[in-house]
Amino acid sequence: MSAAIPGAPVPAPHPRPLVAVLAFCGVIVAVMQTLVVPLLPHVPALTHSSPTAASWLVTVTLLTGAVFTPVLGRAGDMYGKRAVLLISLCVLVAGSVLCAVSSHIGMLIAGRALQGAALAVIPLGISIMRDELAPERVLSSVALMSSTLGIGAAIGLPVAALVVENADWHTMFWVSAGLGLLDVVLVLRFVPESAVRSHGRFDTLGTLGLSIALVALLLAVTQGGDWGWTSAPTLGLLATAAVVAPLWGAHELKSTDPLVDLRVSARPAVLLTNIAALLVGFAFYANSLSTAQMVQEPTSTGYGLGASIVVSGLCLLPGGLAMVALSPVSARISAGYGPKVALALASAILALGYGVRYGTSHSLWQIIAGATVVAAGTALAYSALPALVMRAVPASETGAANGLNTLMRSVGQACCSAVVAAVLAHMTFVVDGRTAPTLHAYQLVFLIAAGAAVLALAVTLCLPGRDAPVAGAVAAVDGGTGRGAVRSEENV
Numbered sequence: 001m002s003a004a005i006p007g008a009p010v011p012a013p014h015p016r017p018l019v020a021v022l023a024f025c026g027v028i029v030a031v032m033q034t035l036v037v038p039l040l041p042h043v044p045a046l047t048h049s050s051p052t053a054a055s056w057l058v059t060v061t062l063l064t065g066a067v068f069t070p071v072l073g074r075a076g077d078m079y080g081k082r083a084v085l086l087i088s089l090c091v092l093v094a095g096s097v098l099c100a101v102s103s104h105i106g107m108l109i110a111g112r113a114l115q116g117a118a119l120a121v122i123p124l125g126i127s128i129m130r131d132e133l134a135p136e137r138v139l140s141s142v143a144l145m146s147s148t149l150g151i152g153a154a155i156g157l158p159v160a161a162l163v164v165e166n167a168d169w170h171t172m173f174w175v176s177a178g179l180g181l182l183d184v185v186l187v188l189r190f191v192p193e194s195a196v197r198s199h200g201r202f203d204t205l206g207t208l209g210l211s212i213a214l215v216a217l218l219l220a221v222t223q224g225g226d227w228g229w230t231s232a233p234t235l236g237l238l239a240t241a242a243v244v245a246p247l248w249g250a251h252e253l254k255s256t257d258p259l260v261d262l263r264v265s266a267r268p269a270v271l272l273t274n275i276a277a278l279l280v281g282f283a284f285y286a287n288s289l290s291t292a293q294m295v296q297e298p299t300s301t302g303y304g305l306g307a308s309i310v311v312s313g314l315c316l317l318p319g320g321l322a323m324v325a326l327s328p329v330s331a332r333i334s335a336g337y338g339p340k341v342a343l344a345l346a347s348a349i350l351a352l353g354y355g356v357r358y359g360t361s362h363s364l365w366q367i368i369a370g371a372t373v374v375a376a377g378t379a380l381a382y383s384a385l386p387a388l389v390m391r392a393v394p395a396s397e398t399g400a401a402n403g404l405n406t407l408m409r410s411v412g413q414a415c416c417s418a419v420v421a422a423v424l425a426h427m428t429f430v431v432d433g434r435t436a437p438t439l440h441a442y443q444l445v446f447l448i449a450a451g452a453a454v455l456a457l458a459v460t461l462c463l464p465g466r467d468a469p470v471a472g473a474v475a476a477v478d479g480g481t482g483r484g485a486v487r488s489e490e491n492v
Helices: 015-034 037-047 051-079 081-100 105-132 135-166 171-190 204-227 232-254 268-296 309-314 317-337 339-359 364-390 395-426 439-461 471-477
Strands: 428-431 434-437
Touching: 015 051, 015 081, 015 105, 015 135, 015 171, 037 051, 037 105, 037 135, 051 081, 051 105, 051 204, 051 395, 081 105, 081 171, 105 135, 105 171, 105 364, 105 395, 135 171, 135 268, 135 309, 135 317, 135 364, 204 232, 204 395, 268 309, 268 339, 268 364, 268 395, 268 439, 317 339, 317 364, 339 364, 339 439, 364 395, 395 428, 395 434, 395 439
Parallel strands: none
Antiparallel strands: 428 434
16 A cells, blocks of 8 residues: 555554454564474474574574564664565565475574564554554554564464474474465555655664674573673673674764664653563563473472473463453553553562462462463553553654564563573472472572562653553544544654
């Protein structure tokens, strides 16, 4: 669909198919992030590779997702959100096919890199919703789209576990390729191209600088435990990030068309929201990392339940369903009391959930209950974060701004992965001839995650200004037209 002609009426897309299609795209992309987790213990034997090489099937998606999410968000703002969304989905399909046709570890890592790059679909979908939906539908729709990041992660684990136990492991990649193609067809049919664009030239040098800094930082964080935190590769990568990041920042401040507008990002409303996103991402991911492993531990440990891969994955499924149910609740809280209140409530629920997890380690239903409380807090938080971002940035920068916010969640998850791995690897005991984490190791993980949630609450309370309901603000931004696409940057 071409951009609207100034002054000409633009037929509004039907909101339900638009929201449903974009949310479906978000869930499929998020599923890709956890798709291989149940397969990881089997990858070395299946591909004749080492466990270290197998771990790259997860690490590489984190790296490419972190780099491409803000970059493609900015490209969508400049060249068309629907067009970039379709490119991202095609990259997802290509990565899935590459994994489906090969058992070579190098090809699998390359395919997973392409799958990770598609994470930009979520901020792009949020931007399209802001541009195309009537003001009264924006908050609830964006809340659902943002929550797909957690919904997909919760659904991906049990589905992948079922495939691993009952079918050839390549099947899950063929299925993901088919779902990606379905996404492309649905977007072509139901999603219009937005008329809201930012102007200028694409910041190639800024893209290169951000990519180097992010890759260096995330590689050091995710691989430092294996390489050694004082090893030359880890220290070299951290030094590279420390040198490149300030140079990149100086370039962005001087550029007339920056990849990331640091002046906007440095506003307290945006900066504190992004810090909260990092802390919430950390707190959320500890639940996913610890739950499945904990219930699979043998009963001889004194706390483990000896559950199968499928059962351990299903423990997270109620949390995924809770996220679907609670995303509109978060939107109503944001509309009635403001997204700051919604995010503060979410952070408190996250901390409460880990309090439940700390004291319930011997009963499956109690573990599921605690994990579901954590998921509920995550749903409220992930729904509130884009609302805070959207009210603080111009409409023409929504893609880049939400891409940066999604990036901060990913950085939080990377840091969480490193911390959890370090705790579980160093607090161990020997039982039945094998080394296993102690119960206190898991409890320490829950305490650290609860601490991150409490910090997120503190940061949220420091957000500037008196929080207010945002439904009216959105309507005012739209100039009373009922369509976000006609809004100008000056009105924001």
